[in-house]
Amino acid sequence: MGKTVFIDFDGTYAHNGVIPEGHVRAVEQARRNGHRVLLCTGRPKILVAPDHAAVFDGLVAAAGGYVELDGMVLADRRFPADLARRAVELLEANDAVYILEGPDAAYVTSQGRDRLRRLITQGEQAANFGKAADGILGPLQITDDPASETFAKITCFQLAVPSAELAARLGPEVDVVPSSIGSLGERAGEFFLAGVDKSVGIAVVERHFGLDRADIIAIGDGHNDLEMVAYAGTGVAIEGGVPELLALADLIVPAPQHEGLVAAFERLGLIDPPAQAA
Template sequence: MTGSPKRAIFLDVDGTYADHGTVPEAHADAVRAARRGGHRVLLCTGRPVSMLPAPILAAGFDGVVAAAGAYVSLDGQVLADERFPDDLATAVRHVLDEHDVAYLLETPEAIYGPVGVDARFTAARSAAPQEILDVLRMPGDLSAVRFAKISYVDSPVPIAGLRALFGPEIGVLPSSYADFGDSAGEIHLARIHKAVGIETVVTALGLTAADVVAVGDGHNDLEMLAYAGTAVAIEGAPAPLLAEADLVVPGPADGGVARAFEQLGLLDGAASR
């Protein structure tokens, strides 16, 4: 691999790098090997950094694009930390409260929700993901929380209806946790998506989109796959992602990320032999 062009590699977490929070050892090994080979490897996730526990980060990464592009860190330096403007945040929370939607306000420091929201998230999925419960705060008054993104469940209003209620400044996508069902989703600033965060990293590294490898499986991965010079989708991903893909690999249970790295020549010489 000596002399091969160096890449910036961006990995979605849920359903791509990890399966329900568990990282296959083959995936961690592939990340380490790619970094030994001189490539930059970052997580690119809808999760806030507060919801990235140590086991997910254990392989070592050059940085993180989190909150679906709103938060970016590289080599220990925060390059972006975009949050909802106060007036827009108030308006969105008002709509959710008015329609009795269970929601979480996601920040880099913690996740915040109305009192009792933990029980509603647990009921929506038999058990709320532990990575949510570990960082969840329910202070009662949420007016001072400056958040980057919202996750919601148990909505009586479908996604299309929420989009209409919020207006064009707000985007709404199906939940990254597919087992939460059709009444769950993610709310974000419409101008922010994963490709925005990736471009921040690419600019800082002096690279171009042609140097980017992006791997993802969910609705919020569409822009990053469209942006990347090499787009990798996970089998069973939504049709628009598969249409963008240069390569399709299996999910985490079958080591799809490791297979992609091998096929794309991203592993260092020792790992490739």
């Protein structure tokens, strides 16, 4: 077997929900060439469209908390019930707009969904979401009792306090990274269980297949990609990504709008460059 490649979704494989055709072809060609290619996203499984997931050999979702290969779930870590209750109480007390994300369902309150829709489709942030807004809003389920739901991750779009402050109040069981939409600022972020990140999900796949880490490639652009790019034998960052990630990367390639994955796959020998005209 050749290399095993882990690709972030938002900002890497897709831009504002739009996936370049060249990226799909590159993944398909790399797989035909004997390489494994997995999607490695902060999104929960429920927010990854089945036709998008079908292009890949497997899925690492929920920022490393969920791993699925060939329909077999290898990891599914969720907030313990007491911690989930405390997190929801703090979110509600701080006027948060948030989604509780599990693999099979993503939950919002009815008021939260209305606020979220206005924020990402009508407000000043709308341009930063583009077509991705439909993919986020469409699968959401309304809950009247959010503290009773099971979830692996919380994506918060708006808070009355900085997200780091709320994480500190929750204690050492929870970590937070800034939102992948940088313009949302410090009062947004992604909350997840301490010790869970994308490299943890990659390690599950590594053990399952008995991989050599030197043969692992990770490609991303955001704060939640730092650990996986550092962990991989070869780390690739997207131009315009967070500075900390650019500093870690072995290779930097263009953004999705310019089919950066095609350039990455060619330079890494995963696919053949197009034949030159005579």
